Amino acid sequence: MSNARVNFFLLVVFGLTLPVSVVVSTNLARRSFEKVRLRDQTITVKGFAERPITSDLAKWGTAISARKPELTAAYADLEKGRARLLEYLAGHGFKKEDVWAAPVSIMQQFVRDKDGRMTNTIEFYAVRQYFTITTKDVSLVAKVASGSADLIREGIELEGESPSYLYTKLDEAKLEMIAEAVANARARAESLVKGSGSRLGPLRSASQGVFQITPAHSTDVSGSGVNDTSSVDKVIKAVVTQEYALE
Numbered sequence: 001m002s003n004a005r006v007n008f009f010l011l012v013v014f015g016l017t018l019p020v021s022v023v024v025s026t027n028l029a030r031r032s033f034e035k036v037r038l039r040d041q042t043i044t045v046k047g048f049a050e051r052p053i054t055s056d057l058a059k060w061g062t063a064i065s066a067r068k069p070e071l072t073a074a075y076a077d078l079e080k081g082r083a084r085l086l087e088y089l090a091g092h093g094f095k096k097e098d099v100w101a102a103p104v105s106i107m108q109q110f111v112r113d114k115d116g117r118m119t120n121t122i123e124f125y126a127v128r129q130y131f132t133i134t135t136k137d138v139s140l141v142a143k144v145a146s147g148s149a150d151l152i153r154e155g156i157e158l159e160g161e162s163p164s165y166l167y168t169k170l171d172e173a174k175l176e177m178i179a180e181a182v183a184n185a186r187a188r189a190e191s192l193v194k195g196s197g198s199r200l201g202p203l204r205s206a207s208q209g210v211f212q213i214t215p216a217h218s219t220d221v222s223g224s225g226v227n228d229t230s231s232v233d234k235v236i237k238a239v240v241t242q243e244y245a246l247e
Contacts, residue, residue, distance in 0.1 A: 041245070047240045051177060054138075057134065065081075086099065088148070106127050109125075109126060138165060164229040166229060185241075202244070214235055215231035215233070
């Protein structure tokens with residue numbers, strides 16, 4: 001066979017096999033691309049956990065004040081008010097160890113002249129002492145706080161705050177709720193992937209959101225978290241975000 005015929009024969013064979021090789025290489029490339037693309041696919045889900053809690057510790061802050069032209073007289077009035085407050089608390093079942101007393105603060109108020117300038121003459125002394133009442137008898141605090149108005153009617157200069165209600169097992173509850181939220185996120189991811197032809201792969205990333213501790217039935221949320229201390233009955237909410245690979 002001449003060289004011309006050989007070359008012509010090879011050219012024909014190449015022309016016939018070229019489309020097939022292009023199709024095969026295209027399919028291989030497509031399959032490779034699909035594998036790569038599938039390998040990069042992920043799914044992101046949020047997991048939630050919610051639990052009702054009841055406060056097991058209460059705090060109530062209040063202060064006794066007195067003011068008189070003489071310091072000794074002002075302090076005497078303060079002592080009378082303090083004794084009456086402690087008597088009032090004891091009458092409701094509070095013990096001495098339930099009451100914390102801050103040091104007495106003293107302020108001098110000076111007389112101003114007709115032009116409003118401060119003089120060296122003392123107009124009166126103002127003395128003040130702050131108290132914190134702490135108890136596990138949560139229901140009693142609200143009653144004592146609201147009833148303290150009777151002391152004001154007796155002439156005692158009393159400043160009462162709203163009670164604060166706390167939950168002492170919060171750290172333990174948070175750990176348990178994170179685990180619940182993680183399990184919830186996994187279940188959500190599996191539910192979304194089910195029937196899609198893919199399956200859930202390994203966890204790529206996970207992050208914890210802030211806790212929301214709100215009054216019962218409240219829908220309040222905050223990016224920095226909510227920590228309600230005004231309610232006895234609360235709800236603690238946890239959220240986590242997880243990203244899974246798809247296979």
